[in-house]
Amino acid sequence: MEEVHGFRYWDGRSILGFVDGTENPHGEKQRAYFGLIGDSDPAYKNGSYLFVQKYLHDLKAFNALSLPEQEAVFGRHKASDIEMPDEVKPKNSHSAVANVGDDFKIIRDNMPFGNIGNNEMGTYFIAYASTFSTVKKMLDKMFIGEPEGNYDRLLDFSTAKTGYLFFVPTLDMLDDFSN
Numbered sequence: 001m002e003e004v005h006g007f008r009y010w011d012g013r014s015i016l017g018f019v020d021g022t023e024n025p026h027g028e029k030q031r032a033y034f035g036l037i038g039d040s041d042p043a044y045k046n047g048s049y050l051f052v053q054k055y056l057h058d059l060k061a062f063n064a065l066s067l068p069e070q071e072a073v074f075g076r077h078k079a080s081d082i083e084m085p086d087e088v089k090p091k092n093s094h095s096a097v098a099n100v101g102d103d104f105k106i107i108r109d110n111m112p113f114g115n116i117g118n119n120e121m122g123t124y125f126i127a128y129a130s131t132f133s134t135v136k137k138m139l140d141k142m143f144i145g146e147p148e149g150n151y152d153r154l155l156d157f158s159t160a161k162t163g164y165l166f167f168v169p170t171l172d173m174l175d176d177f178s179n
């Protein structure tokens with residue numbers, strides 16, 4: 001059993017200091033479209049696939065980077081959270097790699113955590129999706145790269161320690177299970 005205490009940080013920033021969640025789908029309709037199972041799977045409609053991963057960050061190495069180097073890791077500016085234009089944004093930056101197109105989005109709800117006792121600082125990656133294949137597409141681009149080798153620069157400072165996929169039922173489904 002493991003217990004990880006996350007916290008909300010200034011502007012919704014990750015523990016690396018960058019605002020996390022900006023490009024999430026906004027508005028109830030968009031969030032339901034990308035976050036909940038739709039008509040293609042009627043038996044499980046309105047349920048959701050929840051994927052979580054515990055990432056540890058090498059904060060020492062990340063904080064040793066200059067500000068422009070840190071910004072190149074994410075492809076966004078740190079203070080303003082403004083995205084770099086495509087001509088400037090590095091191809092291996094997290095926002096370039098994790099973007100798999102406007103039709104494939106997920107709802108991210110990451111939590112930073114830090115434990116001085118065991119010196120574990122990280123991000124609890126938490127995402128809801130209408131289908132796991134979208135998350136898989138993102139993970140493949142991050143870890144393998146497209147083209148292969150263009151892996152996510154964020155992974156030079158982040159190590160995934162766990163990865164779990166859950167199914168989140170609706171309240172009606174839970175009622176049915178108990179009958």
Ligand code: HEM
Nearest residue numbers: 014018019020021022023055095098099123125138139158
């Ligand atoms: C290692 C832990 C991670 C951290 C600290 C992190 C942090 C961030 C930050 C700061 C952004 C830019 C702002 C935003 O749009 O939210 C971002 C964007 C994004 N991240 Fe992550 N992320 C992590 C892991 C992941 C993973 C594992 C995935 C997918 C499986 C993912 C998917 C995305 C997507 C889709 C975007 C938006 C890209 C765009 O369209 O611009 N992230 N993340």
